[in-house]
Amino acid sequence: MKVDRHIHTPFCPHGSQDSLQAYVEKAIQLGFQEISFTEHAPIPENFVDPTPEQDSGMSMTQLENYLKDVHHIKEQYANDLKINVGLEVDYIDGFETKTTQFLNEYGPHLDDSILSVHFLRFDRQYFCLDYSPEAFAHIVQKFGSVSKTYDKYYETLLKSVNYDLGLFKPKRIGHITLVHKFKKQFPCPNRFTEKINTILLAIQQQNLELDYNAAGLFKPLCQEAYPAPDVLELARKKKIPLVYGSDAHCAKDLGQGYETLFSC
Ligand SMILES: [Zn+2]
Ligand SMILES: [Zn+2]
Numbered sequence: 571m572k573v574d575r576h577i578h579t580p581f582c583p584h585g586s587q588d589s590l591q592a593y594v595e596k597a598i599q600l601g602f603q604e605i606s607f608t609e610h611a612p613i614p615e616n617f618v619d620p621t622p623e624q625d626s627g628m629s630m631t632q633l634e635n636y637l638k639d640v641h642h643i644k645e646q647y648a649n650d651l652k653i654n655v656g657l658e659v660d661y662i663d664g665f666e667t668k669t670t671q672f673l674n675e676y677g678p679h680l681d682d683s684i685l686s687v688h689f690l691r692f693d694r695q696y697f698c699l700d701y702s703p704e705a706f707a708h709i710v711q712k713f714g715s716v717s718k719t720y721d722k723y724y725e726t727l728l729k730s731v732n733y734d735l736g737l738f739k740p741k742r743i744g745h746i747t748l749v750h751k752f753k754k755q756f757p758c759p760n761r762f763t764e765k766i767n768t769i770l771l772a773i774q775q776q777n778l779e780l781d782y783n784a785a786g787l788f789k790p791l792c793q794e795a796y797p798a799p800d801v802l803e804l805a806r807k808k809k810i811p812l813v814y815g816s817d818a819h820c821a822k823d824l825g826q827g828y829e830t831l832f833s834c
Contacts, residue, residue, distance in 0.1 A: 576815020677738020686744030
């Protein structure tokens with residue numbers, strides 16, 4: 571079955587204003603049978619978004635409208651396409667209680683969700699991992715090296731997989747090698763195979779899925795999907811379900827890289 575289960579919407583403050591309908595029409599045109607809208611959930615209220623525009627997630631005041639609009643389009647297109655109402659939820663080290671509360675409240679209204687790590691913690695400070703090469707350089711400086719940054723990322727990712735975020739914890743882990751986003755500018759000498767194996771084992775044991783995310787293919791400093799090829803191979807060996815996601819932030823990107831991802 572052809573699915574795209576990682577799609578953003580006009581509710582994304584750093585995305586495009588393309589309508590939900592534009593995404594749906596594109597999905598139908600490309601022959602998808604199922605899609606999930608997975609907008610960035612609001613970040614916890616007492617978390618200070620470290621990005622310059624503070625636009626990592628939708629605002630809490632928009633959430634009800636988002637759910638209402640996606641439910642509406644889901645019904646409107648019920649005969650043509652299965653549409654899931656979803657969210658991409660951040661795992662933020664130190665904000666697990668708030669995140670669990672959020673999931674307990676909104677989880678019952680969702681058909682699908684993704685748990686992603688975009689923020690790294692350094693003492694009491696937080697950094698957005700995938701914002702820009704300049705911001706990444708700053709993180710590397712803070713952690714001391716590219717390797718140490720990778721190490722922190724995988725450590726946070728493992729926590730996200732293992733943390734009990736309640737009954738409505740997302741079943742899918744987002745873009746597991748997102749730390750590779752600027753790899754051509756910041757090559758990493760280590761492969762972290764052992765750590766990645768531990769993470770994949772935890773994912774397998776908890777029957778979680780992996781977001782098979784095409785976005786990295788189109789980032790000039792990455793040019794590979796998430797998971798990266800070696801991690802993908804390990805995941806396949808462990809028979810972890812891989813769920814395609816375009817991570818589209820505009821309608822034309824829905825389905826991007828689908829053929830490439832499934833030809834290897
Ligand atoms: Zn986004
Ligand atoms: Zn993401």
